[in-house]
Amino acid sequence: MKNFSIKPPQVIILIFLIVLIGLAYVLQMDLIVLFNESLIKLVMNGVLVLSLIPMLNAGAGMNFGLPVGITGGLVGLCIAVNFRLTGFSGFFMSLLLSVPICGMLGWLYGLILNRVKGREEIAGTFIGFSVIPLMNYFWTLAPFQNRQMLYPIGGQGLRPKISLEPYFYNVLDQFCLIKIGGIEIPLGLLAFYGLICLFLYLFFRSKVGRAIIATGENEAFSKLSGIDIAGIRLIAVILSTILAGIGICVYSQSYGFIQLYDEPLSMYFPAISAVLIGGSTGRRTYIFEAVLGAYLLQTIYLLTVPIANQILIPEVTEILRTLITYSIILYALLYRDKRGIVH
C-alpha cells in the first residue's frame, strides 16, 4: 500500500458517511442491525468489485463491460436451479458451471478488447449494452424445465426474478454465523471473500500476475522485456470475467433472487465507483482499495434507504445513489491523467 493517500472523493465520501451515521443515530435507528447488514452487503457486492482489479492492473481501464461476466454467472446459476440443486451443492455447482462459461465469454471479450486498445472503456460499455439483448434471447428461448423458473402462464421463457428460497438462498450467509450479543458475524461468508482476496493477492505475486502489472504500468517497456502483451491482457480480461461470474453467484445467494433480463445493467456502475472510492485511480489497484471502497459505498447505500424514507421523498434515495455513483466515475475519468501517469 505504498503512497496510499486520502483523495478528495474519499474525503467527501467519509464526511457523507459520518453525517449519515449521525443522522441514523439521531433518528434512533438500530445501528447494530445496520452493522450486521453492512458486513453482508460488503461480500454481496465485494466480489464484483474485486473482479475489476485484473483489468485495471493490466491497463485495460475500468471494466464497463461487466455485464458480460455477470450474464455468464447468471447462466451458471440458472442451470444449477434448473436441476433443482439445493444447499452447498447447488451453490458450488453454479460456481463450477459459471467458471467455464465466463472463461469462454471472457476469451471472446478479451479478443475484442485487444483490437480496441486504448478505447476499452467505450467499447466495453457498448459490448455490455449489446450483450444484454442477446442474452434476453437466451433467457426467452433456452429450454429450461423447472416450472418455478418459467413464466407461470402463457408467457415464454424465464421469469425476470427467480426466487432462490427453495434452493441455496443464504447458504453462505448462514454458514458459521457467529452471534455475539446482537452482533452477527457471517464467518463463512467473510472466509469465502477472504479466500478470493488471498487468491488474487497470490496471483499478483506470481509470474503472470507480475507481468500483468508491468503491462499496465508501462506497455512499451514490458514489450521490450519480452512479455506477450496481447496474451497477458487476454488473461487479465478472462480472470476479470470469471470473477464477475463468481461475484454474481455470491450476490444472488445473498439477495435471494436471480435477476435476469435488463437487471445486470444496474450493477456495474456501483461496482466501478466502489473501486474508485477505495482509492483506485483507474490504473494499478490494490485489493485493500477494492475492499475498502466496497464497504464504504455499500454502507452509504444501506444508510440512505431508511434515512431518505424518514426525512425525504422515497424516490430520492435511488437518485442520490446514482448521482454519487456517476459523479465518482466522472471525477476519476477527469483526474486520472492528471496524476503524472501518462499513457
Place this chain on the structure above:
Amino acid sequence: MRLRQRAEQLFNIEHIVPVVFLFLSFFAWQVSGLTGTFVFNQVLTRFIRDGILVLSLIIPVVAGMGLNFAIIVGAMSAQAALLFVISCQVAGLGGILSVIFLSIALSVVLGFAIGHVLNRVKGKEMIVTIIIGFLANSVYQLVFLAGFGTIIPVANKEIILSRGIGVRNAVDLSMYRNTIDKFWLLKIEGLEIPLFMILVVLLFGGMIYYLLHTRFGREVKAAGSGSEKAEVAGINVNLLRIKVIILSMVLAALGQLVYLQNIGMFDVYTAHMNADVFSCAALLAGGASIKSAKIRHALIGIFLFHTLFIVSPQAGQNLFHNAALGEYFRSFVAYGTIAFALIINVKRENM
C-alpha cells in the same frame, strides 16, 4: 493485391453498414406483414421527429471528438425549459418563444461547461460524454422529482403530483401538439407527407452543410484531422472544440423540442432516454463512422434505422410468436451498431 484493394473498397464501412441495414429492414418488413403505406408514414414521422437530433451529432464527429453522447443533456435542457415555462403558465406564442429562448440559453451554458470538461480528456471524449449524460439524468430527476414544490415554487398545480412535491410522470402538451407538423400536409392516397417539417429538417441539414464549408468548418475539419496540425495553423483548438459542443447541444435542444411537439405527450422522466443512443445508431446506420460523418449519412441513416425499428416487433411476433423478441432484436441492433463501429474504427486507427 489489386483484388484485395477492390474487396476492401467493396466492403468499405460506408457501404456495408447501410446495405446490411437495408437487407435486414426489407426482410423484417416482409415478415412483419405491415403495409408499405403504414411503414412509410411511420418512418416519415420518425424522420421529422428525430432528424435534428441526429444532425446535431455531425459536427462533433467532424471535429474528431467522436459521437457526442452528451446531446442527451441538450435534450434535457429543452425539457427543463419546457417545464419551467409550463410551471410559470406562460401560454400561447409567448410561451413557445420563451421555451425556445430558455432552452437555447440553458444548452449554451451546459455546452460551454461540457466543452471545457472534454478539453481535459482528449481522446476519451465518448466515455466521458456517456457518463456526463447519466449524471445529468440524475440531476434532472433530482430537480424535478424533489426540487419542484420544495425549493422551487410552482404556480401551475396541474403538473405537480398530488403530494405537492415533484412533477407528474406525464405532462400534456396538447396545446402545442402538432402545431407545426400540420403545415403543408400533403395527402396522396393514404400517404401523409408533412412537407413543411421535412423542409425544416432539410434546412437544418443544409445549414450544417453550409457551416462546414465556411472558414469555421474548415477549422473544425483541421482540428479533426489532428490537433497539432491545427495548432500550427494558428487555430485555437480548445476554443473551437467548446464552440462545436455548444453548437451540437443547441441543435439537440431544438431537436428535442421538435420531438416533443410531434409526440404531444411529454413523459417528464423518460422522454429523453435513449435520445443519444438511438441517434448515434441512426447516424452510423447511414454509413457514418466515428471519424467522418456527412449530412447524407444522417438522412439515410434515419430512414434505415427507423424502418427496422418499426417493423421488428411485429416481425418478432410473426416469426417467434413473441413480440418481445423483436424488441430485443432492435435494442441489440441499436447498441450493436455502435459497438461494431467502435471496434472497426479503433482497429483501423491502431494499424
